[in-house]
Amino acid sequence: MGYDMGEKSVQKKKFILETARKVFMEKGFKKVTMKDIVDACDISRGGLYLYFESTSQIFLEVMKLESEEADDVFSDSITEDATAADILILFLREQKKELLRKNDTLTQAIYEFYFQNKLSKKDNILKKQFDAAVKIIEKLIEAGVASGEFYCEDCMGTARNIMFVLEGLKISAQTIGITAETVDREMFYILKSLGTAEEKAEL
Amino acid sequence: MGYDMGEKSVQKKKFILETARKVFMEKGFKKVTMKDIVDACDISRGGLYLYFESTSQIFLEVMKLESEEADDVFSDSITEDATAADILILFLREQKKELLRKNDTLTQAIYEFYFQNKLSKKDNILKKQFDAAVKIIEKLIEAGVASGEFYCEDCMGTARNIMFVLEGLKISAQTIGITAETVDREMFYILKSLGTAEEKAEL
Amino acid sequence: MGYDMGEKSVQKKKFILETARKVFMEKGFKKVTMKDIVDACDISRGGLYLYFESTSQIFLEVMKLESEEADDVFSDSITEDATAADILILFLREQKKELLRKNDTLTQAIYEFYFQNKLSKKDNILKKQFDAAVKIIEKLIEAGVASGEFYCEDCMGTARNIMFVLEGLKISAQTIGITAETVDREMFYILKSLGTAEEKAEL
Amino acid sequence: MGYDMGEKSVQKKKFILETARKVFMEKGFKKVTMKDIVDACDISRGGLYLYFESTSQIFLEVMKLESEEADDVFSDSITEDATAADILILFLREQKKELLRKNDTLTQAIYEFYFQNKLSKKDNILKKQFDAAVKIIEKLIEAGVASGEFYCEDCMGTARNIMFVLEGLKISAQTIGITAETVDREMFYILKSLGTAEEKAEL
DNA sequence: CATGAATGAGAGTTCATTCAT
DNA sequence: GATGAATGAACTCTCATTCAT
Numbered sequence: 001m002g003y004d005m006g007e008k009s010v011q012k013k014k015f016i017l018e019t020a021r022k023v024f025m026e027k028g029f030k031k032v033t034m035k036d037i038v039d040a041c042d043i044s045r046g047g048l049y050l051y052f053e054s055t056s057q058i059f060l061e062v063m064k065l066e067s068e069e070a071d072d073v074f075s076d077s078i079t080e081d082a083t084a085a086d087i088l089i090l091f092l093r094e095q096k097k098e099l100l101r102k103n104d105t106l107t108q109a110i111y112e113f114y115f116q117n118k119l120s121k122k123d124n125i126l127k128k129q130f131d132a133a134v135k136i137i138e139k140l141i142e143a144g145v146a147s148g149e150f151y152c153e154d155c156m157g158t159a160r161n162i163m164f165v166l167e168g169l170k171i172s173a174q175t176i177g178i179t180a181e182t183v184d185r186e187m188f189y190i191l192k193s194l195g196t197a198e199e200k201a202e203l
Numbered sequence: 204m205g206y207d208m209g210e211k212s213v214q215k216k217k218f219i220l221e222t223a224r225k226v227f228m229e230k231g232f233k234k235v236t237m238k239d240i241v242d243a244c245d246i247s248r249g250g251l252y253l254y255f256e257s258t259s260q261i262f263l264e265v266m267k268l269e270s271e272e273a274d275d276v277f278s279d280s281i282t283e284d285a286t287a288a289d290i291l292i293l294f295l296r297e298q299k300k301e302l303l304r305k306n307d308t309l310t311q312a313i314y315e316f317y318f319q320n321k322l323s324k325k326d327n328i329l330k331k332q333f334d335a336a337v338k339i340i341e342k343l344i345e346a347g348v349a350s351g352e353f354y355c356e357d358c359m360g361t362a363r364n365i366m367f368v369l370e371g372l373k374i375s376a377q378t379i380g381i382t383a384e385t386v387d388r389e390m391f392y393i394l395k396s397l398g399t400a401e402e403k404a405e406l
Numbered sequence: 407m408g409y410d411m412g413e414k415s416v417q418k419k420k421f422i423l424e425t426a427r428k429v430f431m432e433k434g435f436k437k438v439t440m441k442d443i444v445d446a447c448d449i450s451r452g453g454l455y456l457y458f459e460s461t462s463q464i465f466l467e468v469m470k471l472e473s474e475e476a477d478d479v480f481s482d483s484i485t486e487d488a489t490a491a492d493i494l495i496l497f498l499r500e501q502k503k504e505l506l507r508k509n510d511t512l513t514q515a516i517y518e519f520y521f522q523n524k525l526s527k528k529d530n531i532l533k534k535q536f537d538a539a540v541k542i543i544e545k546l547i548e549a550g551v552a553s554g555e556f557y558c559e560d561c562m563g564t565a566r567n568i569m570f571v572l573e574g575l576k577i578s579a580q581t582i583g584i585t586a587e588t589v590d591r592e593m594f595y596i597l598k599s600l601g602t603a604e605e606k607a608e609l
Numbered sequence: 610m611g612y613d614m615g616e617k618s619v620q621k622k623k624f625i626l627e628t629a630r631k632v633f634m635e636k637g638f639k640k641v642t643m644k645d646i647v648d649a650c651d652i653s654r655g656g657l658y659l660y661f662e663s664t665s666q667i668f669l670e671v672m673k674l675e676s677e678e679a680d681d682v683f684s685d686s687i688t689e690d691a692t693a694a695d696i697l698i699l700f701l702r703e704q705k706k707e708l709l710r711k712n713d714t715l716t717q718a719i720y721e722f723y724f725q726n727k728l729s730k731k732d733n734i735l736k737k738q739f740d741a742a743v744k745i746i747e748k749l750i751e752a753g754v755a756s757g758e759f760y761c762e763d764c765m766g767t768a769r770n771i772m773f774v775l776e777g778l779k780i781s782a783q784t785i786g787i788t789a790e791t792v793d794r795e796m797f798y799i800l801k802s803l804g805t806a807e808e809k810a811e812l
Numbered sequence: 813c814a815t816g817a818a819t820g821a822g823a824g825t826t827c828a829t830t831c832a833t
Numbered sequence: 834g835a836t837g838a839a840t841g842a843a844c845t846c847t848c849a850t851t852c853a854t
Contacts, residue, residue, distance in 0.1 A: 009817075028318055030233050033844060044819045049846070108318050114378040115231055115311050127379035157392045161368060164375070164389060168367030171374040175317040176330035186367060189360045193396070212834085237828060247836040252829075415813085434724055436639050440849060450815045455850075514724050520784040521637050521717050533785035563798045570777030570795060571770060577780040578773065581723040582736035592773060595766045599802070618838075642823060653840045658825070 013051050016041050021062045025104060029059055029112035059113055063125060066106060084144030085196055088137070092187045095166055099173050099183055108174050130167075134159050141194065151195035162190055216254050219244050224265045228307060232262055232315035262316050266328060269309060287347035288399055291340070295390045298369055302376050302386055311377050333370075337362050344397065354398035365393055419457050422447050427468045431510060435465055435518035465519050469531060472512060490550030491602055494543070498593045501572055505579050505589055514580050536573075540565050547600065557601035568596055622660050625650050630671045634713060638668055638721035668722055672734060675715060693753030694805055697746070701796045704775055708782050708792050717783050739776075743768050750803065760804035771799055 019041045023032055032055050038048050052058045082090075098105060114126055121127060138159035144150035152158050165186055172178050222244045226235055235258055241251050255261045285293070301308060317329060324330060341362035347353035355361050368389055375381050425447045429438055438461055444454050458464045488496070504511060520532060527533060544565035550556035558564050571592055578584050628650045632641055641664055647657050661667045691699075707714060723735055730736060747768035753759035761767050774795055781787050 012817085030315075031319075034846085035844065045845090046820070046847075047818050050817065053846090111314060111374065111378060112233075112318060115315060116234075121380065124379055130375070130379055154392070154395075157388065157395075160389065161392055164371030165364060165367045167371030167374055168369065169371075171314065172333070172367065172370055175314060176327055176333050177324065182363075185360065186363065189357070189364055192357075192360075236826085238826090248828090249830080249837065250835050253834070257828085436721075437725075439847085441847090451849090452816065452851080453814055456813070460849085517720060517780065517784060518639075518724060521721060522640070527786065530785055536781070536785055560798070560801075563794065563801075566791075566795065567774060567798055570774045570781065572777065573781055574773030574776030574778075577720065578739070578776055581720060582733055582739055583730065588769075591766065592769065595763070595770055598763075598766075621838085643825085644823065654824090655826075655841070656839050659838065662825090 009051075016043075016048065016051055017058065017062050017065055020058050021066070021106070024059060024062060024106055024109040027109075029055070029109040030116060032109075056113070056117065059109065063106070063110065063113075067125070067129065083149060084140050084147060085149045088140050088144065088194075089191075091137075091140075092190070095169075096180075096183050096187065099166075099169055099178065100180055102173055102177075107170055111171070111174070130163060134163050137162055144194065144196075149196060152193075158193065165190065212254075215246075219246070219251065219254055220261065220265050220268055223261050224269070224309070227262060227265060227312040228309055230312075232258070232312040233319065235312075259316070259320060262312065266309070266313065266316075270328065270332060286352060287343050287350060288352045291343050291347070291397075292394075294340075294343075295393070298372075299383075299386050299390065302369075302372055302381065303383055305376055305380075310373055314374070314377070333366060337366050340365055347397065347399075352399060355396075361396065368393065415457075422449070422454065422457060423464065423468050423471055426464050427472070427512070430465060430468060430515040431512055433515075435461070435515040436522065438515075462519070462523060465515065469512070469516065469519075473531065473535060489555060490546050490553060491555045494546050494550070494600075495597075497543075497546075498596070501575075502586075502589050502593065505572075505575055505584065506586055508579055508583075513576055517577070517580070536569060540569050543568055550600065550602075555602060558599075564599065571596065618660075625652075625657065625660055626667065626671050626674055629667050630675070630715070633668060633671060633718040634715055636718075638664070638718040639725060641718075665722070665726065668718065671715070672719065672722075676734070676738065692758060693749050693756060694758045697749050697753070697803075698800075700746075700749075701799070704778075705789075705792050705796065708775075708778050708787065709789055711782055711786075716779055720780070720783070739772060743772050746771055753803065753805075758805060761802075767802065774799065 016037070020032075020037045023036055023040050027036065034048060034055060035045070037055070037058065038045055041048070052061070098107075110126065114124075134156075138155050141150055141152055141155045141158055145152050145155065169178060169183060169186060219240070223235075223240045226239050226243050230239065237248070237251060237258060240258070240261065241248050244251070255264075301310075313329065317327075337359075341358050344353055344355050344358045344361055348355050348358065372381060372386060372389060422443070426438075426443045429442055429446050433442065440454060440461060441451070443461070443464065444451050447454070458467075504513075516532065520530075540562075544561050547556055547558055547561045547564055551558050551561065575584060575589060575592060625646070629641075629646045632645055632649050636645065643657060643664060644654070646664070646667065647654055650657065661670070707716075719735065723733075743765075747764050750759055750761050750764040750767055754761050754764065778787060778792060778795060
């Protein structure tokens with residue numbers, strides 16, 4: 001579509017993306033066909049092709065929306081007077097929610113998509129997100145160490161470790177299944193390693 | 204196939220599984236069709252159906268073979284006079300090799316398979332393998348603590364943490380890509396947390 | 407469109423026909439879709455349907471324009487003091503130019519159109535053009551014979567023969583390809599058969 | 610199909626080609642879809658793809674069969690004691706039959722195919738056939754001149770002229786339509802130009 | 813008049829699965 | 834047991850044509 005889309009078209013495109021998102025959450029990526037999305041949106045075959053030319057393109061745009069929304073949620077939740085520990089716990093709590101949602105998540109679809117599309121480094125949004133998350137956690141830990149909330153010798157190593165643990169939990173949730181207890185224990189372990197073993201219940 | 208198969212059949216079945224394994228390593232799970240396997244084995248379409256009725260069944264049997272072989276490798280490599288640290292390092296070294304092989308691994312296929320077939324807990328080989336590995340690592344750490352090689356307050360927590368880190372590295376290798384350095388740093392971090400920060404180079 | 411069209415509409419219609427002509431020259435007839443013409447004209451899908459209801463209709467009108475223009479060109483080029491041989495050579499020279507333009511011609515589109523639309527004799531513009539051309543050439547030869555320029559026993563037969571040779575060259579140009587030399591030789595042969603074997607170079 | 614086909618497959622392939630030939634004669638080339646051929650052969654969609662992967666491939670093989678058969682017909686019809694004039698007349702008679710069959714011919718399909726597939730010179734079977742035919746006619750005329758049957762100053766030129774006339778008639782038969790009389794007149798004209806104006810009726 | 817979003821029929825193609833030999 | 838031809842359901846994608854605005 002080289003031409004500008006009117007307001008109506010923009011809304012329809014958004015509607016398709018939101019509907020497709022649900023389909024991807026249910027079925028993952030590979031299994032989803034253009035017809036699945038057509039049916040879910042209750043539009044015509046050709047109609048979908050007016051907006052998107054493949055499931056890959058749709059999925060990429062779904063992910064773009066997704067990460068924008070995620071950014072919003074995260075920045076919203078950081079208040080001025082929150083301590084580093086507060087924010088970290090908040091972050092982990094969000095992750096836990098996500099982890100336990102299992103079938104209500106794009107996780108599986110994202111993994112499948114990346115299996116199918118071995119993207120070059122610079123196109124790899126997933127990698128960018130991962131690296132960005134590591135950076136943020138690192139800063140957080142540093143701030144916590146500075147304020148005396150955390151104890152940590154190797155902030156970057158710990159940040160990376162946290163992210164790999166979270167990745168491990170994420171994929172495990174999809175394959176072997178994990179319980180809330182498992183997540184709690186891991187997160188408790190993370191906090192403990194920072195010297196802040198607070199109450200488990202808080203998550 | 205409720206009936207006995209002759210020697211010839213057994214060999215053919217094994218041949219199919221070994222060939223299929225290569226196909227799964229190349230293409231993952233979902234992309235593989237019965238025809239792919241038929242072509243790779245250079246047998247007839249109908250012939251394959253005499254032994255297996257779906258790619259899922261074939262894959263399950265490939266995984267069964269795989270884990271049997273893996274067990275052998277691991278127990279072979281444990282000598283009588285090896286210390287806990289030796290064995291752990293050996294284990295991590297094996298994991299590293301596996302992680303960096305990327306395209307020569309069943310990892311992606313396994314994940315894809317589990318995405319598609321949400322198995323009940325008792326059928327979930329992956330979970331069994333995960334739990335077994337946690338147990339072994341835990342015992343290892345306990346042994347190391349007993350012998351003074353390691354320092355660790357929460358052996359089980361640490362074992363679990365190690366496994367989730369490994370899982371995180373495994374999936375990351377398939378999606379965002381990881382370098383040998385990344386693996387080294389994580390493994391170094393693991394050892395350091397046990398109080399055994401030896402030389403990185405050793406892996 | 408039974409109603410009168412304003413000046414604006416007439417111009418737009420002409421614009422569409424001229425643009426469509428280029429499209430037909432590039433792609434032939436069958437391959438051209440309404441969308442191709444819509445895109446080339448940079449108008450709306452529905453807009454095109456206001457003027458034309460099918461590619462066939464458009465093509466027919468393009469051909470109508472085409473033959474009107476061709477007539478003009480031909481009558482323009484006949485001056486009062488030109489001899490029969492002059493005019494014939496002029497005609498053949500025009501044909502040669504047309505033949506060698508190959509991809510810049512409606513020829514292929516015309517053939518495709520007539521393949522698809524087996525028109526009744528009275529609707530067949532192509533036939534009318536062919537017969538008219540035969541007539542003109544016949545008159546020309548007769549004039550040449552009268553003036554002593556040509557020698558010919560059977561003017562009509564020769565005229566027909568010339569036209570079929572030209573048709574043969576035209577279709578051959580589109581299918582097996584012809585060189586300038588081939589055309590020259592054929593035209594030289596035509597002139598020679600009329601006893602006017604002038605210089606080949608003249609064409 | 611990289612493997613050898615059994616006797617059965619060969620027959621089925623031939624059956625498909627023969628059926629497809631009829632379809633091409635009816636509809637030309639472009640209009641014909643894989644489904645048309647599937648329906649005509651009364652086989653399954655997938656079944657056709659076992660033998661051919663496109664209408665182009667099918668058409669090429671149909672043409673190959675066609676030209677093989679044509680060669681056979683031609684060489685069969687040349688007897689030892691036939692004169693050059695006999696053979697030429699025989700040839701023209703065959704052409705006439707072909708020309709007047711109109712809708713029972715591959716001509717249109719062949720032209721359409723070559724419009725769509727602008728083949729390089731060496732792949733262009735049509736060109737090879739054309740050149741071969743010119744050669745044969747030339748030899749025939751030379752033989753006729755030698756035996757005193759024909760009079761001809763430029764055998765090659767005449768041979769080419771004959772072929773272009775035949776091409777012109779062929780395409781005209783498809784577009785503007787021609788009558789038996791038209792063909793007779795042209796062929797009579799050809800023979801007359803060779804000094805052998807025999808009886809028209811003979812064709 | 814003009815627009816362009818929407819429709820849906822239909823073409824191409826692939827593959828798991830069956831079945832006569 | 835083994836073969837491989839055959840089937841047909843399901844997918845992708847394109848386009849003429851319509852119609853509300």
